[in-house]
Amino acid sequence: NAGVTQTPKFQVLKTGQSMTLQCAQDMNHNSMYWYRQDPGMGLRLIYYSASEGTTDKGEVPNGYNVSRLNKREFSLRLESAAPSQTSVYFCASVEGAYEQYFGPGTRLTVT
């Protein structure tokens, strides 16, 4: 039982490049989230998926797209990376309204 896994752990991109962050959970949870965390800013929700087949924007969706591939997997895509997207990205999953389980994070630097 791995919980929530994220790949890659670290990534360096040049401005304008694209990439996809992968997230998978093995707890059969319905809801999944993507957050970004910047120093002093706390956790900000980018996109979430309340259930398989649905996705909705969070607080800071600009510059990102998501895909809920199946119940297990929820990916985050940066189409044209910008330095402002340098951040730590966390994926999380939850069943019901209770404990959110976070992945280990992806540390992304855009130069």
Added chain:
Amino acid sequence: QQPVQSPQAVILREGEDAVINCSSSKALYSVHWYRQKHGEAPVFLMILLKGGEQKGHEKISASFNEKKQQSSLYLTASQLSYSGTYFCGTRTPNAGNNRKLIWGLGTSLAVNP
């Protein structure tokens, strides 16, 4: 809309107590507390639900005052392992099927020997 946490930072000696507060301008359905150690992901500590139900799995206590729209996290006889940043996340009663939390900016806690 974002809950306000206080204090922003606190430094303790091992064995001392601390209280971290989380206040909202909106009515709350639940308050969720997480701890994040440096370089790691946030980890669930506790959830407090409207009506008094409390769910958690660590030896840390908390209160939820629905009328004042605030919650407090109590760390007693602090240990070195308590160091980290504590976040509260709040959910409003009209959230419906939306499981989103609104997060505070965090309280940094350092416990020294």
